[in-house]
Structure formats: structure tokens, C-alpha cells
Amino acid sequence: MIQPVENKQMPKIKLSTSLAEQALIKLMRVGDRLWRESDERFGRWGISDNHYNVLRILNGAGEPLSQIEIGRRMLSSRANVTKLIDLLEERKFVKRLACGDRRVKLIELTETGATFIAETASDVIGFAEKVLKPLTKAEQKSLAELLDKLS
């Protein structure tokens, strides 16, 4: 049986939690939770959320992108992009292409990578649908708009 401790007087500061702060905390908490869940989801495929992110960016661009451009689009450092591409290349999802500018390596989505995206698409969409199920379509739209204003 756990002994109740004598109620020590712990200092406590009265903090006025503003509306903005409450919204901020919720935003960060929900975001954090989603990253975890999403990462766990992709773990099954042997890649991380960010690896998938790279594939999506390449697919969306429709043309090879330099590593630095990829990093720019996903708010990630050059060093990290190198590591992400290393794994994706090993998995044959992308290829590093030489480029006119010999400092640059253009990253190209391979057939294998494209196929992977296609095969996992329904799974990914399913995840989004599941997460946002508590909201009506109108509310989802509203949420997206509010978030846009914060970007």
C-alpha cells in the first residue's frame, strides 16, 4: 500500500494561461503525437516518416531535385538529407545523378520508389482519415485554413 505523503507545501506560481498559449500547447502536443504515430507507421516499412517525406517531395516535384532543395522543402539540414538519401538509395528508391554543376547531385525517384509510394498510398491516406475522423469535412477545411495562416 502506498503511503500518502504528508502534504508538503510546494511552491506554486499562479500562471495566467492565455488563450494563445493554450492553443499553442495543444498544437504542439497534437503535432508531437502525430509525428510519433506516423513514425511508428512507417517503421513497419523500414523507413522513417522523413524518408517517406523525401519520396513524396520527389514525386510531387516530378523531376529530380538537388539534396539542398529537398532539405529546403522539408526543413531539414544538409547533413540529414545526406543520411536520408543514403538509406533511400540503398533501398533503390532513389538514385543520385551527376549534374552539370558537379557539386550537385540530383536525386531521382526510381521505378521502385514510385511503386512503393503507389503501394503505400492507401495506407497513408487511411492514416490521415483516421486521425481526422473526429472532424467533419467542414471542420477539416477550417483547420487547414487556420494552420495556413500560421505558416
Add this chain to the structure above:
Amino acid sequence: MIQPVENKQMPKIKLSTSLAEQALIKLMRVGDRLWRESDERFGRWGISDNHYNVLRILNGAGEPLSQIEIGRRMLSSRANVTKLIDLLEERKFVKRLACGDRRVKLIELTETGATFIAETASDVIGFAEKVLKPLTKAEQKSLAELLDKLS
């Protein structure tokens, strides 16, 4: 001058980005950005966002909490809570108290910790206000409500 590369035909899968998926991506992106900014903010004080989180939780609880309870409230592992508390204790912001259940260590906010919270409060609120400035009060409320439904 960068040589334009011959336009290789890169495979591209047509993905229907649903409303839910768009909202999800925005949510994760904004959340991610906020964590970075927030962490950088607390870096100035020599602690991380999560260290501060612990202090806030303790202050909010108004009584000492076990490490596992802290971990539960901030969605963090036991091991990580140990490390967070290690630093906070070294900084004299919290104290580990013995407890009736001798497996448990109750974490108590010290005067020093409470003072720290009080002194940084305006800074933290300022951050939240700045981030949510693009939204009206009504929109902030609306955002908070939408996020609540996702929790």
C-alpha cells in the same frame, strides 16, 4: 553557370491528396516548426522545451508527482524522465523526495524552480502570442476547439 540537365522522364505517381491528408500534413509541419522554435527559445535558459514542460506540469499539479506520472502527462518514457529530472535537480529547480512506496521518488518543485517559472512566464506567453498573432481571438478559440476534438 549551372547546366540544365536533359529532362529525364522520372516516374511520377498521381496521388489524390485528400482534404484530411492536407490538414494532417499542415498540422505536423506547423507542430514541428513550433517545437524547433520553442526549443531554441529555451536553449537560452540552458534547458530544453521538455525540461520546462516538467516544471510547468509540477507547477500545475501543485503537489509533488512521481516520475512515472510526469512521464505519463508529457508522453515521455520513464528513462527520459530520469534524465530530465537529473538536469533539473542539478539546477536545483526540483528535488527528489523519498516516498512511502520506496520504489517511487516524488518530484517537488523548489523555490528556485518556481522563481524560474515566474521570471520566464512573460517570455513564454510572449512567444505564444507572437506565434498566434495571425489569428483573431475567435480563430484561436476555434483552433483550440478543433485540436481538442483530435485529442
Add this chain to the structure above:
DNA sequence: GCAATTTAGTTTCCCGGTTGACAATCCACC
């Protein structure tokens, strides 16, 4: 044309987090 600066990518090291193994302790059941 050549030196100085800038840029892309890689490598190394560090930091914060998780997982898993562990010891101590408590609890449930017989």
C-alpha cells in the same frame, strides 16, 4: 587568369529521445 568567397555534399561529433535489461520494491495469490 588567379585569389577570395560561396555553395553542395559528406563526415564527425554531440544531444535528446527510445528500447531493453536490470535492481529494488510492492502486491496478489495460495
Add this chain to the structure above:
DNA sequence: GGTGGATTGTCAACCGGGAAACTAAATTGC
């Protein structure tokens, strides 16, 4: 009351990211 199973906190090992140092290559200025 003793044994097996949970639970709490800690530690070691690992992993994903960022910052800084480094290399190769392009650009700018003279």
C-alpha cells in the same frame, strides 16, 4: 508468510537529428 508477477527508477546501447569542420567545385572581383 512466501513466491511469482507488476511496477518504479536507472543504466547501457542505439538511433535520428543538428552544428561544425572539411572537400570539391563554382562564382565573383580584380
